[in-house]
Amino acid sequence: MNKVNKIAILTSGGDSPGMNAALRAVVRTGLYFGLEVYGIMRGYSGMMEDDIFQMDSRSVANIIQRGGTILKSARCKEFYTAEGRAKAYANLKKRDIDGLVVIGGDGSFTGAMKLQAEFGIPVIGLPGTIDKDLYGTDFTIGFDTAVNTAVEAIDKIRDTADAHDRLFIVEVMGRHAGYIALHSGIATGAETILIPEASTNMDDVIASLSEKEKRKKLVNIIVVAEGDAFGGANEVAKVIKERLPKFDTKVSILGHIQRGGSPTCSDRLIASRMGYHAIEALLAGKSNVMVGIINNEMSYTPLEIAIREKDIIDEDWLRIVKILAS
Template sequence: MKRVAVFTSGGDAPGMNACIRAVVRGAVYHGLEVFGIRRGYSGMINGDIFQMSSHSVSNIVQRGGTILKSARSKEFMTPEGRAKAYDQLKKFDIEGLVAIGGNGTFTGATLFFDEYGIPTVGAPGTIDNDLYGTDHTIGFDTAVNTALEAIDKIRDTADSHDRIFFIEVMGRDSGYIAIQSGIAGGAEMVMVPEVLTPISEVIETLKSGWSRQKSSSIVVIAEGEEAGNATEIAEKIRAQIQSDIDMRVTTLGHIQRGGIPTAYDRILASRLGLGALEGLMNGEQNVMAGIINNELVYTPFRDTIRLPKPISEDLLRMVKILSV
């Protein structure tokens, strides 16, 4: 393999730039030519492709977002779109791809390989940490710390006013951000999509806190929670407890996707970027590079797409104990 390309796709995540840098510097180190593709599959189709050098990735390791930009491409989901993409890659003689993204990205790569035989190795880039095949995804640690900083700020206010705060964090299908930021933030309760939490249990926990003179409480809710979003849950609780206690709701929103990546995310992203590139050089195809128990592993896309990633029972138990 002599020429590879790298792109980012799907939602952006802090650390993607550190990952791009590792792919590019790794390629230079190993004597390959390396190209960047802008805006994911959309740029592949439109030929928004350019050669990169060691310099192209100077001074980006600390930046949030992605210098290659990201976009979702409906066109790539059609055979015509993929045909165009293939034509563009041919022009540049690109023989292999490193895709930084999530399952949507990997599904596209699988289709593309079946039709055109161009191999892709993936690196898991998503703040949600919902990918099977790696302990953590790129951007997760930063997102948790961003959510945590917000919780720390809100606790100042909760304590000053004896309030209950319902804080909604990201995680459409996954409670990872909620559980980690909740434990670290000293939340009384965490609600995640993986576990059914009856409203009555939340009420009981809050009441038990009041009986022990807890004057303020924080409930962290993942956006994918079945019982509803934070506002709906707060309404249900207010209706049932019929107290005039001061309840507030806040949704952290898009700040969780951005920001300067933490050390953990930069190192993880560097390892995975290099791991993906070296996997590609060694003949891996249609697999995602991941770190499990501190070892680099490659998991087939069909598994990362198909298999669920369970949430830690240990952490769920800990929330209960730590809020006594």
């Protein structure tokens, strides 16, 4: 067991549903193991501005079901400088905080790594990102909720597509990772799914749509990740409108609704489990790792690798998508 007595916790980067469930688990597990637990408001901003407060069990009551994060989140440029981090760390130091849990994505982990390197404080990362763009875990907190929100939205769009025999190009979130597009596209019976991880052959898309037109299948959904190399939904629509003017083509960009909402059961579970194990990891002397779940076992991936490496999307899925949308 590590000598950890006082820990702090923060959420950083884009918020994701389940962050509150993770906070609850970290705080209550910490208290259970006899630690003092401090909450830091607005990520590294609050650390620098000394917006830090002690948390008890009640601090996290009735939040497991809430979207967003009660500790708030923010970007903080000053923290990118060594001076900024020194100032921020001083606020932990003066409280004798000797462990830090960071819930967020790659930017958040980068900050945590630097704090650890410069001041030796043990840090544990929890993967809080709707995009599922971290290596070393089958799940990230918020992904399941985001993808279900996308599915519900596309189901609604399909009602309209179906009523009007329309082709809808729907853009979902995912700058570097196409998982939201891939999962929501499969789940809504999309004709084609365009993602950053696979190259898009627009000729194939056009050919497939033309063939469907002949069979009088006019209702089609194409799901595009915002980070697809071809461009977002508007770019895709432009090409299709030019080459298939007969189609009644519309665009829908789902946008920020994908970040919010009450977390799904799965997101609450993994957040709870990861939060519990973040404390166990700290107590076991682990540091500089992200807590993840791989094949239903806990995994601990160095933060650097969690950020740098990329999952490989199984391109088989893209083939299956075509078969099932036939």
